[in-house]
Amino acid sequence: MREIVLDTETTGLDPATGDRIVEIGCLELINHVPTGRSLHHYINPERDMPLGAFEVHGLSTEFLSGYPVFAAVADEIVEFLGDAVLVIHNAAFDMKFINAELRRLERPEIPMSQALDTVQLARRKYPGAQVSLDALCRRFEIDNGHRTLHGALLDADLLAAVYLELIGGRQPDLALAAEAAPEPTATQRAEERAARPFREPRPHAPSVEELAAHRAFLESIKNPIWLAGQAAG
Secondary structure, three states: EEEEEEEEOOOOOOHHHOEEEEEEEEEEEEOOOOEEEEEEEOOOOOOOHHHHHHHOOOOOOOHHHOOOOOHHHHHHHHHHHOOOEEEEHHHHHHHHHHHHHHHOOOOOOOHHHHHHEEHHHHHOOOOOOOOOHHHHHHHOOOOOOOOOOOOHHHHHHHHHHHHHHHHOOOOOOHHHHHHOOOOOOOOHHHHHHHHHHOOOOOOOOOOHHHHHHHHHHHHOOOOHHHHHHHHOO
């Protein structure tokens, strides 16, 4: 199973009012195991950077002006995502921005059914608890001390670790494999026993010395509990 852990940074909260993607970071998982493959792009939004957004991710208009626009990297992004499950924290936010960029280029949108929202996953697992990425890192003791600003690839890396904890630990496949293993039938168990090599039973009778030592030990115990009933009788 191929999954892509994905995060974006943007100029604001709503692509309908002109906000754009300025960074995208993606990490590949195969059967819940990181493969080492990743995709990362800074993107020129072709507009100014509002102060509020800059304070979140630290990406300025001047910095981004030297990077390609979304149209120049769209093919690479779409190919990397493919039909994989997209693991996203607050998936509705990132998906609306990705699809807004694809609509501008008159390209097919990515269906929301392809996304897995880790916010909803965390809320189901921990009702009433905080489910921000930072809060989940604290819960699972994942080091995020280097996260002074938001960054798409950094956040995707943290989210990958959080996601693996949410689905049952950092090696969930071990538990899943154990659950998936069918219980052997009585016939199969009998056949397994019959196939085992025969071993002569080893003698376990105590020696005369061991019996004498045991008897001496028992006699040294004062008021043993196993004689209490006899004394009362």
